[in-house]
């Protein structure tokens with residue numbers, strides 16, 4: 001079924017939850033979702049000479065290639081790009097990237113500097129991706145998500161001056177604890193708290209909020225030990241610390257800066273997080289070392305047909321003038337994003353075709369900015385971590401590597417996925433996106449203009465091999481079973497077919513599940 | 526660096542493109558003709574009501590600055606020189622509700638903005654159609670709250686009575702309004718009581734009528750009439766499997782693809798199939814109905830896809 005008609009019908013009869021719901025797909029990134037990974041899979045006993053054709057050499061495709069070959073299948077992979085990894089991708093000095101529309105960026109970074117335009121951090125509880133890093137010898141290092149010395153910033157709070165996270169965090173917690181402790185003490189919560197609990201609760205709030213023995217959150221050496229001092233403790237003459245003034249309770253509340261504290265606490269952002277040393281594509285290269293010999297690059301799949309005897313895929317050999325070629329196999333694992341699969345000539349069943357057609361992709365823009373020096377470290381004592389802002393760039397993430405080094409360094413100067421903002425960035429040329437990232441970033445770091453060296457901006461709706469960042473379900477509960485079901489000889493897999501959208505873990509788990517079911521079907525019918 | 530920026534912009538081939546200039550400090554400054562300072566104001570939403578500006582700051586990201594579209598592993602279709610933009614209803618539907626890889630954008634734009642950008646693409650980007658959209662068309666395209674009248678057209682209270690037809694074949698409490706002074710076999714409106722159980726059937730597609738015909742050949746599924754008949758027959762079966770029949774259908778949406786070689790959908794062929802199932806002696810009931818011509822369906826041989834909504838008696 002074509003998508004327009006379904007949405008149109010929904011529009012006319014008004015049962016849809018509201019299209020804004022679709023845009024919540026990205027916010028799901030912040031929700032806690034445990035991994036279902038329970039160790040390496042064991043598939044064996046593949047029937048002699050059974051051939052599996054895998055479409056796409058992203059992490060889903062390469063996971064399938066690795067495990068299906070290990071099971072004894074004959075495996076072939078067709079990949080549109082000239083290299084493996086798909087969205088798992090790093091741009092480093094010397095690279096060139098041409099987006100849809102033709103704008104080409106030459107990455108002008110200093111030697112060894114890079115930006116991860118797509119995936120950039122790994123939660124420690126994404127067990128599958130971490131296990132593959134272990135098995136594929138991909139070295140990881142800590143990715144600093146939370147930095148108490150980084151900023152939280154809103155144009156309409158504190159006169160637009162960025163606030164250190166430690167101040168907002170400590171003061172917010174202190175003021176709220178004080179209110180609660182007083183309410184309990186004055187018996188205002190008696191209906192809700194038992195007599196025995198009252199005292200313990202107050203005691204815990206004093207500890208949690210750093211309250212004094214009158215249950216007040218005040219300027220003191222104790223509170224400064226959490227929020228920071230005016231003058232920090234030292235040694236020798238005049239070394240005594242001087243406490244700092246907490247911010248006004250109402251101002252802290254009204255600033256709404258507390259909205260920027262929660263991300264760190266979600267399970268997908270719990271410390272420790274990791275990143276592959278030298279760039280996220282370390283994972284892609286790890287897989288490629290194992291299965292690179294199975295991959296045909298520069299192969300643009302244009303047709304996928306199946307019948308009772310097998311699967312026939314037609315592709316254009318873009319390295320050789322677009323010559324049309326055909327590959328056949330017994331079964332197919334298709335990891336091509338639905339944004340593209342929906343445009344490919346296929347004869348998949350209508351229930352699957354429905355979902356493919358009904359899944360647009362949301363956008364996202366990431367801007368990498370290289371500065372001549374690490375002013376955030378040198379001038380502001382910020383080592384890694386993320387500053388959040390209400391501007392369209394949403395955040396600035398400082399490099400979690402190479403601390404204290406001289407010379408240029410790259411930070412993430414913008415990462416947007418919010419509706420209109422993302423479309424605006426997408427409609428710009430790369431240089432404009434960079435200029436906007438500078439304009440917004442300099443409100444937080446006035447050194448920006450002076451120190452700027454080079455930038456790269458990737459907008460995912462313009463990335464030629466996905467046309468988006470991650471799939472948006474029209475109604476995941478309704479459609480999921482249809483989408484993941486094996487359709488005769490074809491099974492689809494990838495980030496989009498998971499409950500971990502826009503995470504590599506989702507791509508790998510989807511693939512492991514799809515190939516397990518396919519293997520079972522091949523063996524047991 | 527400077528030359529790179531300029532080449533990027535030259536490639537975009539845009540008269541209205543932002544320009545970059547080198548200032549004394551050596552950093553590129555960006556000067557935009559758009560009311561650029563306001564670009565991200567107002568919570569980041571789109572505030573302009575200028576069709577061209579909306580196009581450049583929104584649609585151009587995928588359809589490209591001159592509407593030329595783009596192609597990678599997948600495509601963004603060109604809007605320049607696009608005959609499908611002759612009538613506003615088509616772009617308005619797509620802008621508001623999306624289609625395939627295009628996300629629905631209705632929640633980011635007001636009715637006026639949708640209309641302005643529609644008029645712009647109809648009359649610019651190498652298109653020369655007279656903008657025929659209205660604010661009402663945009664409003665009608667938006668999702669309505671459940672409980673509103675399930676009908677293609679608004680019903681004027683006073684027009685209703687003469688052609689009012691209560692009940693119908695099955696006891697559903699549905700009120701079927703005939704089109705006044707017309708024999709055209711669809712309803713003007715169907716009024717559904719609040720406590721009715723609505724049943725939405727997924728899109729149903731044609732059956733193979735000639736299994737010997739080659740895959741992909743027009744003979745395999747037959748012409749528009751044959752495909753309409755096999756599709757409606759299959760809808761009849763599906764309804765039967767859940768205890769319903771054709772007389773319970775109150776709403777139908779039909780998608781037709783223009784047959785190979787033809788320059789439009791075969792509406793007459795569709796009607797020929799349709800009247801065998803609705804308004805017949807044995808099945809006199811009629812549904813409300815819309816027919817759309819679409820660019821394509823999931824299988825290139827399909828010319829017909831039909832969705833229905835039924836009321837459970």
Ligand SMILES: Cc1cc2nc3c(=O)[nH]c(=O)nc-3n(C[C@H](O)[C@H](O)[C@H](O)COP(=O)(O)OP(=O)(O)OC[C@H]3O[C@@H](n4cnc5c(N)ncnc54)[C@H](O)[C@@H]3O)c2cc1C
Nearest residue numbers: 056058059060080086087119120121301494495502503504
């Ligand atoms: C901005 C952004 C931030 C992200 N952040 C994180 C993060 O911090 N941590 C994390 O774990 N994940 C993150 N992700 C998600 C992660 O990148 C994806 O979930 C994962 O890489 C998807 O893998 P996949 O194999 O499903 O798809 P892909 O990697 O897209 O693989 C699909 C492959 O199919 C190929 N292909 C497409 N069309 C054709 C065709 N016609 N013919 C042949 N081949 C074709 C493509 O070239 C590609 O190689 C992020 C993604 C984005 C975009």
